[in-house]
Amino acid sequence: MDKKNSLWENQYLKTGQLWASEPEAALAKYVSLVSKDKKVLDLGMGEGRNALYFAGQGFKVAGTDFSTTAVERCKEKAEQLGLEVHMSAGNLKDYEIAPESCSLIIMANVLNFFRDREIDMILKKVEQGLQDGGLLYLNVFDSYEPGMQKLKEHGSEVAPGTFYRKQTDSYVHFFTCEELEEKLERFETIHKSDYQSLDLSHGEPHVHSGVELLVRRKCQPFV
Numbered sequence: 001m002d003k004k005n006s007l008w009e010n011q012y013l014k015t016g017q018l019w020a021s022e023p024e025a026a027l028a029k030y031v032s033l034v035s036k037d038k039k040v041l042d043l044g045m046g047e048g049r050n051a052l053y054f055a056g057q058g059f060k061v062a063g064t065d066f067s068t069t070a071v072e073r074c075k076e077k078a079e080q081l082g083l084e085v086h087m088s089a090g091n092l093k094d095y096e097i098a099p100e101s102c103s104l105i106i107m108a109n110v111l112n113f114f115r116d117r118e119i120d121m122i123l124k125k126v127e128q129g130l131q132d133g134g135l136l137y138l139n140v141f142d143s144y145e146p147g148m149q150k151l152k153e154h155g156s157e158v159a160p161g162t163f164y165r166k167q168t169d170s171y172v173h174f175f176t177c178e179e180l181e182e183k184l185e186r187f188e189t190i191h192k193s194d195y196q197s198l199d200l201s202h203g204e205p206h207v208h209s210g211v212e213l214l215v216r217r218k219c220q221p222f223v
């Protein structure tokens with residue numbers, strides 16, 4: 001197991017449940033826009049709160065996460081609830097998405113943990129994996145995130161908004177609004193919300209700043 005993977009695995013092993021059980025409110029709000037013809041794919045699914053919600057609504061659902069513990073927890077919950085979710089543990093960078101196989105791809109609180117070129121590669125794969133008019137849900141920390149200011153003080157910025165964390169041999173990237181617009185120019189926006197919120201779910205209370213987006217693929221993907 002590499003350091004990045006063990007970073008997440010250790011977070012899950014510290015507690016019986018790391019994240020809330022409820023799905024993202026915006027996903028539940030717009031569930032009627034998601035076609036049941038194709039599957040819902042949750043990349044970096046964690047303990048599966050969003051995947052399980054869609055399975056409960058009768059969608060075909062698949063998901064993946066680095067952490068075997070998180071995936072096992074999702075499997076147990078799915079069994080308890082009598083739901084089917086096709087899940088695997090692994091690096092989402094290597095996860096193969098068949099072209100036009102998904103009606104919705106979810107990346108909730110995940111895309112920050114990649115370098116710029118990896119983000120572009122993942123978004124290209126996601127776009128190709130969506131059916132015409134398919135949806136992408138994203139939730140990312142932005143450049144107002146207090147954690148970014150702390151990293152700036154440590155001088156580990158390797159590219160604009162991207163920081164290297166030596167301890168865990170990992171990268172974290174904080175998005176500007178303009179950057180998100182550029183990266184998602186081939187999508188149309190259905191929902192966009194900038195948030196600043198106090199996180200009481202783990203550790204000392206701390207503030208997060210980010211952007212939540214639900215976007216729709218508007219034209220043929222790259223070839």
Ligand SMILES: C[S@@+](CC[C@H](N)C(=O)[O-])C[C@H]1O[C@@H](n2cnc3c(N)ncnc32)[C@H](O)[C@@H]1O
Pocket residue numbers: 008009019043044045046047048049064065066067070090091092093107108109110113
């Ligand atoms: C902040 S958590 C969010 C979990 C879940 N999406 C949610 O919102 O409840 C980030 C998740 O991304 C996963 N992750 C980070 N980098 C990954 C990668 N390269 N491949 C697969 N999963 C990854 C972590 O294991 C972790 O479960």
